Amino acid sequence: MTEDELARAVDRLIDQVAQWPPSRWVALTKAGGSRAKVVHALAQRLADLEAGSTGHPRHEVPRLDNDLVLPDQVKVTARDLLAAGAAPDVLAEAGQAVADARAALNGS
Structure with missing residues (x-):
């Protein structure tokens, strides 16, 4: 997956x-969450x-009280990943994570 493909996948989800x-x-997904x-x-x-x-330490993305900010959190974390110049295998893993999230949301 290229950086452009990942950006488009994130944009579609957003x-x-x-x-x-x-x-x-x-609303609950089929998996129950x-x-x-x-x-x-x-x-x-x-x-x-x-x-x-x-190589930065991992940090917890805050779970805010307002669910309406979640698209912005995904947008920011995706842009940070893209700015990091991640390797192709990392981009592929990110793309799969986006695809899995979409599948979970669509299967709700």
């Missing part, structure tokens, strides 16, 4: 969820991949 009202965020949990986990995974790529 476009899908950015306008969700609070009731859609708390909320949609908000799925998207927050993606933001955390992207942040972890960025930390691994740069």
Whole structure:
């Protein structure tokens, strides 16, 4: 996966969820977790991949009270990963994480 492909995949996910009202965020997925949990986990995974790529220590992406900020958290962590100049295998892992999140959200 290239940087451009990852950016497009993230943009598609953000476009899908950015306008969700609070009731859609708390809806459960087939796996039993909320949609908000799925998207927050993606933001955390992207942040972890960025930390691994740069050698920075991992940090916890805060789980804020307002689910409406989750698209922004994904956007920021994805941009940080892209700015890190991650290796192709890391970009592929990030792309798979985005695809898995979309599948979980669509299978809700």
